Amino acid sequence: MESILVLTHADETGSALNNASLEAVTAGLELASRLNAQLAIGIVAADATALSKCLPSEGARLLAVSGEAFAQARYATDAAACEALCRAVQPTIVLAPASSRFTRVAASVAHRLGGFIDTHISSIGGTDRVEATRWFYRQRVEAAISRDARPWFLLLDAGTYAAFAGATGTAQVEQVPVELPALRTMVSGFRAPTQGAQTIRPDAKMLFVAGAGWTKKQPDGQVHATEAGELIVGFLAATGASLGSSKSLVDQGGEGNSVLPFLTHLNQIGQTGSTPRHAKGLSTCCHGEEPHVVGWRFIGDRRAISLDPNCGWTRGKADVVYVADAFEVIAKVNALLGAAKA
Amino acid sequence: MSASIESSTALGAPGFDSETWDTSTVDSPAINIERQTMDVDIACVGFGPAMGGFLTTLTRTLSENPTDPAFESKAMPGMPLQVLCYERADDISSGVSGVVTRGLAIRSSFPDLNPAEIPMAADVKRERVLYLLDPVGASRRSALLRLGDSLLGLGGKLVGLKDHAFELPWTPAFLNKHGGLVLSIGQLNQWVGSQLMASGMVQIWPGSPVAGPLLTDRKVEGVRLADQGVDRAGAPADGFMAGMDVRAQLTVVADGPVGAVGQALDQKLGLPEGHARREWALGMKMVIELPEDSTLEPGTVWHTFGYPEPEIFGFLYVHPDRLVSVGIFVPSWMSDPSRTAYRYLQHYIQHPALWPYLKDGTLRSWGAKSLEESGKHGEPFLSGDGFARIGENSGSTNMLTGSGVDEAWATGTQLAEAVIELLRAGKPFTKENLAATYETRRRASWVEQGAEEAQNARNGFQGGIVQGMIGMALAGLTGGRFSLGGHIPPAHKQIAHSQGGLKLKDAAALALADGRPLHDALLTARGWPEIPFDGRLLITQQDALLLGGKVQAMPGFADHVAFRDPSLCIACPEKTCIAMCSGQALTWGEDGVPAFEREKCIHCGACLWNCGQSPDGEHSNVEFRAGAGGLHSAEN
Amino acid sequence: MPNALHIVVCAGIVPDPLQTLEPVTTAAGPGLKNEMVLPAVLDPWASSALYEAASLTTKNPGSRVWLVSLGPKAKLQAVMMTIAQKVAFELVPIDGPIGGFPEAHSTAAVLAETIAALPGLDRSHLLLFGGWESATRGAGVTLQLVGEILGIADQFQGVDQIDLREDGSFEVLERVEGGKHQVSVCAGTPAVLGWATGGLAEPRNNPQIGMANMRTIMPALQKAKVAKLEANGLSYVSVSLPKQQRTTRVVKDLSPDEIARELVEWIGAE
Structure with a gap:
């Protein structure tokens, strides 16, 4: 019989579990129910007791590794914490969120346990045996995999399960002791991109995709990068959308072209960028095929403004394409949104 | 041991040494540039079938006895012959075409050739x-x-x-x-290239455009690589690195029909009397x-x-x-x-x-x-002091039989045999020695015989398709003994400056209405049905670039398409260069001069001869220089 | 030379991102159609790692860079032709399968064994570099596993910057959620750094670097050891292209005003 451990950790504030962890809890509950397996949930946090109140009140054994050393994400401490939780539970399947914190350590923990790991899991299914679905080649190929070997670690991509929202708050938490190695790394904090305001908003409802067309010559034969920048920033401010961009646009910095100052490589989506998850997406001035369009693989409702209705970003990929000049349309949209706020 | 290195300072625009280049049309600031120099024995330009034939034949002989003193490097004494090949495309398999060939020369180099070994063969x-x-x-x-x-x-x-x-x-x-x-040819190149690299006798470097030959008087002393870290006009920008001078005793030019080195040699040395491209x-x-x-x-x-x-x-x-x-x-x-x-x-x-x-x-x-x-009409000087030309840029393509790859490969093997002969005899790569070895071999071969038969086979096409087909049949069936006469004007004059039924007004209205290019609108205006786009094979030209061509341009190189005399472009009513641009990299510019987008260029070179204007009566107004990037498909 | 570094860059080869990819089933398991025909490049993130390694080496005399790469020998050779002119390195090729489907733990074991046996490598000065993920398997676990097998206790993933200090310690910026970087200071080598984009532009092609590299690359390729990768109980149930074809409504005849109104309504809708 399978035995499942879900690993969770605190968010940046330390006072709550992060959303991705709660999604992993949902996945654990579902899988345990389907396999009729034992379920345990492990917490890594400075003060795990407080966080346990976010977790199911029954049906799962709760364990925690607590202490100031776990207030921050760090390889040595997090790996030791996860290892201790695994050794305490002896699970056959370990589920964890693919947060930056656990992505850093999960493979090593699997190795320490003599187990194996698969990551970027987008769903867990199978009837006779556990089968997990994940992406290869930067979201361009999808595969269902299975493993005979145990323990099997599965790192779940954010957004693939709903965050746990069941009854909480009464179960006891077992504290698991950890012996830490000598620490050679100190975490001193966070740094936001140096250029301009933060434009990456993972929790936003909408992704706004700016393509290289914004900095190309417009019908009057001129480049209007400043105006493009103002329109994009205006739209982001009015909608709270997150900003994604194509590789060709973020790469322009090195070529002496007019570039949009608030864009960095962190904004890049697609083949060699990120594939964020948002409910809606609006692409503007984008043109590209499969390698680029994977950038909005996980966008729910997609619309595009493009002068070419047959372009790869639009045909078969968007729900609606407006054949129009994005400069004109976004200016009007911003005006309407501004008027609505006023 | 490392390559011998020295620095030289040249006064001139980047990439265009004032001593060896005609700088009159290059609009770049004159600056002092520290340029590194590297010495090799044989510098090769362009990796295609001709270079495949050359290097395959050469490296086989070198590999038989690597310590043969005849093959010791003069550039780096104690080392084997230093042979370097520079290819402008991002990969040796990129940006070339699929063909049918008799394959005589290729099979001669690989007598046991099994086509199954080469993908797509x-x-x-x-x-x-x-x-x-x-x-x-x-x-x-x-x-x-x-x-x-x-x-x-x-x-x-x-x-x-x-x-x-x-x-x-x-x-x-x-x-x-x-x-x-x-x-x-992409797959053939990859197959040949990997064997050559594995031999360890030669280095092939893709992504390395060669700006031009190092020419002193009429002697080629090597090549200059294109400057990197420059803006579109060629002026130094972030990460500037002046293109290196690669000095060589022999420069093998195989950079195809529109290569920068071949063009520069044609320009500086002229073509043999009566020849023109x-x-x-x-x-x-x-x-x-x-x-x-x-x-x-x-x-x-x-x-x-x-x-x-x-x-x-x-x-x-x-x-x-x-x-x-x-x-x-x-x-x-x-x-x-x-x-x-x-x-x-x-x-x-x-x-x-x-x-x-x-x-x-x-x-x-x-x-x-x-x-x-x-063909023979456009054959350049096949060799000279310090250089030899092989393949398409040497006029080897036979337009009667519609065959070029086999001929190109054959000219490569002929040059390799000549080079081996000269090395064994300890003779330098002079005009006379190359003529006596390479040119003699070529003139005595089936390549030359075919070229002579084909020489006038296509003259008739200047009078139209029917006349052309008759002329071709006549030459083809009589082994070139009979053919139609005919004057072939310069390429720019072959473009009719006025033609009935153009329906320019209708086309312009159509183009304005939906933003399509004028030449596309022209075909619609003339009665060609609209393409029923299906997103699969029937796709826009831009999608062909993305789906099929996978075009990319590395940043840091100058624009490789420029216009010699902008006033000629402004006055040009047809702008055929735009209509024939394979990648839609040329578009109508606001000042009347076509605008060029390097990121869309597939380096087909069509603009070079699809220009209806000429500043000198022979050559077009388009300057097609060495550039990096282009197609990223190995299946062509 | 207190900061002389021994940097080992693990870098796979991947299909040129511009290529069309289609999965097929082969005798050896899943693969890509025409896999050996598709042009290949050094993995984009691992390339960042290589360029950062070269940059560190020039700033810290006495340092060395090894490039450990597992892939079919012929493909490795082809990729070397495009990167060997960029930065100086010693190639450690391992002749093995191509692509994203071989098992990661098995790959890591082969890499770790190879690195442990590198002649002249001082593991106390080791910085183990690689991409934070590959563009093939995209698992983001291989480098961690190599580090763990080699017993390295400090690891960083999604790295965009490293600043080496005179005392041998270094500050690292790692990508975390929300477009931010976590800032850490590590006491010194050895450490594992899985790179994201980094901050360096792709170096220019330098023929002299290429010529020098090739003298060691070709002999290394000829001597490349052959790796056989185990499945470790991993099996593929199915491998397919995602079916995400949508019915696209093309709106051609609306004015910018009308489009804007429709969009604003859509943006506000739940």
């Missing part, structure tokens, strides 16, 4: 020549052709007409590729994966003519694994100033003789390249 099994009628009614056909078409139509099945196509009862011997090979064609094609139930056998070869325009020849070659190369040639003698290739290719694949085989296929690749079709 197959033995030629079956050849057909098809005359395609116009099922659409938009083709610009003469009254004579229309009459012929009507008669064929009346004859119908009785004369073998099927799917608007008439199959010639036999393939003329001069076109016959029996016993030959269907190849992807005036005949060109653009080959554009798709590589399509056929549906699983396809009945086309690998090795099937179709040659077509008659559609989409009478001047446009077409082809279909079937590779293994249900892959097919299908495409057209648009020649310089097609005088239509609005001639274009992409839109015609879309109409071509929809012809009823082809479409049933293709319609359920998937686009794998797309590309285009210029073909230098002057």
